[in-house]
Amino acid sequence: MEQDEYRIWQTLTEQDWMEMIRASNLVRFENRETIFRQDTRSSHFMFVEQGLVKVYKTGKSKKILTLKLEGPGHFVGLLSVLGSEIHQYSASAVGPASIRFFDHDTFLKVVMRNGNFSLDLLRELSRHGLFMFDKLISQAQKQLPGKVAEVILYFSENIFHSHEFEIPLTREEMSQLAGTTKESFIRTLSEFRHDKIIDLDGKKISIRSMKIIRILNDLG
Amino acid sequence: MEQDEYRIWQTLTEQDWMEMIRASNLVRFENRETIFRQDTRSSHFMFVEQGLVKVYKTGKSKKILTLKLEGPGHFVGLLSVLGSEIHQYSASAVGPASIRFFDHDTFLKVVMRNGNFSLDLLRELSRHGLFMFDKLISQAQKQLPGKVAEVILYFSENIFHSHEFEIPLTREEMSQLAGTTKESFIRTLSEFRHDKIIDLDGKKISIRSMKIIRILNDLG
DNA sequence: TTTAACTGATGATTTATCTCATTAACCTTC
DNA sequence: GAAGGTTAATGAGATAAATCATCAGTTAAA
Numbered sequence: 001m002e003q004d005e006y007r008i009w010q011t012l013t014e015q016d017w018m019e020m021i022r023a024s025n026l027v028r029f030e031n032r033e034t035i036f037r038q039d040t041r042s043s044h045f046m047f048v049e050q051g052l053v054k055v056y057k058t059g060k061s062k063k064i065l066t067l068k069l070e071g072p073g074h075f076v077g078l079l080s081v082l083g084s085e086i087h088q089y090s091a092s093a094v095g096p097a098s099i100r101f102f103d104h105d106t107f108l109k110v111v112m113r114n115g116n117f118s119l120d121l122l123r124e125l126s127r128h129g130l131f132m133f134d135k136l137i138s139q140a141q142k143q144l145p146g147k148v149a150e151v152i153l154y155f156s157e158n159i160f161h162s163h164e165f166e167i168p169l170t171r172e173e174m175s176q177l178a179g180t181t182k183e184s185f186i187r188t189l190s191e192f193r194h195d196k197i198i199d200l201d202g203k204k205i206s207i208r209s210m211k212i213i214r215i216l217n218d219l220g
Numbered sequence: 221m222e223q224d225e226y227r228i229w230q231t232l233t234e235q236d237w238m239e240m241i242r243a244s245n246l247v248r249f250e251n252r253e254t255i256f257r258q259d260t261r262s263s264h265f266m267f268v269e270q271g272l273v274k275v276y277k278t279g280k281s282k283k284i285l286t287l288k289l290e291g292p293g294h295f296v297g298l299l300s301v302l303g304s305e306i307h308q309y310s311a312s313a314v315g316p317a318s319i320r321f322f323d324h325d326t327f328l329k330v331v332m333r334n335g336n337f338s339l340d341l342l343r344e345l346s347r348h349g350l351f352m353f354d355k356l357i358s359q360a361q362k363q364l365p366g367k368v369a370e371v372i373l374y375f376s377e378n379i380f381h382s383h384e385f386e387i388p389l390t391r392e393e394m395s396q397l398a399g400t401t402k403e404s405f406i407r408t409l410s411e412f413r414h415d416k417i418i419d420l421d422g423k424k425i426s427i428r429s430m431k432i433i434r435i436l437n438d439l440g
Numbered sequence: 441t442t443t444a445a446c447t448g449a450t451g452a453t454t455t456a457t458c459t460c461a462t463t464a465a466c467c468t469t470c
Numbered sequence: 471g472a473a474g475g476t477t478a479a480t481g482a483g484a485t486a487a488a489t490c491a492t493c494a495g496t497t498a499a500a
Binding site: 441442443444445446447448449450451452453454455456457458459460461462463464465466467468469470 | 471472473474475476477478479480481482483484485486487488489490491492493494495496497498499500
């Protein structure tokens with residue numbers, strides 16, 4: 001990794017950067033491998049260099065809710081590393097992914113002495129919080145079509161930047177991202193297909209009417 | 221306010237503290253007054269010195285979801301001030317409340333030059349994020365009794381630190397905290413009363429069986 | 441290569457919760 | 471102190487979504 005490869009490192013001095021990199025190691029995960037697991041002790045700061053990472057949490061009823069897929073240039077597990085001793089959620093690789101693990105103390109030392117860097121982290125954490133607040137509203141207030149449209153839109157806009165894409169998740173995993181059951185999710189997808197809002201071919205989805213998807217996402 | 225009154229200021233030097241305080245002002249809000257409103261421009265860092273502040277967000281359908289009640293010693297609106305130009309949610313006073321408004325640039329200047337302070341903010345923000353993630357799981361996976369028990373437990377443990385308390389919100393406001401409708405909330409409260417889990421007298425609630433409340437909260 | 445497990449799809453049924461409607465109690469203010 | 475507004479409570483009916491069950495197609499394992 002070069003220092004200028006990701007925006008977040010650009011506030012670091014060459015020395016800070018070198019010190020952090022030296023106290024780090026890059027780990028490659030294969031599809032579906034766990035990166036860290038809820039209820040284990042949190043230790044390292046983890047940064048996605050390549051691939052996609054699924055961030056999810058298991059409720060008391062063992063049901064899973066997936067918060068997001070984090071892509072390159074973002075941290076995973078920050079909330080737990082900074083706000084708790086124990087991981088409060090899990091993360092796993094979606095496809096092959098390279099994660100850099102930074103030594104906890106070295107990372108904090110740099111955060112403490114570099115105001116611009118810590119401010120960037122504060123902003124990253126804040127945007128993450130705003131994202132969660134939005135998701136909270138969705139879960140509390142939207143009904144099925146709105147939730148499913150949101151997931152489709154999420155892949156289209158945040159992950160693939162295209163109206164046509166192949167989703168690297170099973171239907172059940174998608175339903176966990178929507179906050180519903182796999183049956184309900186599948187059913188709603190089928191309805192979207194019948195209503196010619198999307199084309200569907202296995203894991204390939206093509207949005208035929210972005211307008212309707214947006215309306216469904218907005219109005220619930 | 222004295223510097224040692226709240227934990228968050230203890231990492232500040234006397235100079236930093238004085239500079240920030242000089243560039244701040246304390247505003248008293250009466251019950252139900254808006255402190256900041258969703259969709260307005262965010263400007264100041266706001267800190268609760270006294271009272272309770274309701275943090276809530278209005279969805280596209282105009283329905284309100286209340287995230288939490290923030291008490292003395294905590295910031296409100298941090299997510300928006302740091303992560304967005306525009307407030308993504310609202311806050312209003314629950315009873316009389318004193319809020320200190322810090323000048324944006326002065327506050328950031330201190331954050332940037334004081335590593336311990338910025339680290340404290342990072343931790344505060346992280347805990348806030350973990351709280352939201354928990355709430356997200358609740359909204360996605362719990363049904364009514366679990367959500368209502370959660371609200372009762374929240375008041376008991378986080379706000380009043382007692383099994384008996386008088387809630388400063390209407391039933392409708394409580395339902396927005398639970399993420400349901402006022403009718404459903406009232407109905408569930410009544411059921412709890414019939415089942416002798418709580419005593420109910422207007423806004424006074426007394427938990428008769430903390431054990432059952434906890435079970436309901438945990439298992440859904 | 442046969443069996444077993446997983447995934448996707450769909451129907452039928454049940455259940456939870458929302459919506460609508462009504463009433464009573466309590467404030468507020470004119 | 472009467473009228474209007476807000477809040478709390480509850481019932482009946484409508485509706486959305488979960489659950490349960492089945493089956494076909496696919497992938498993985500024995």
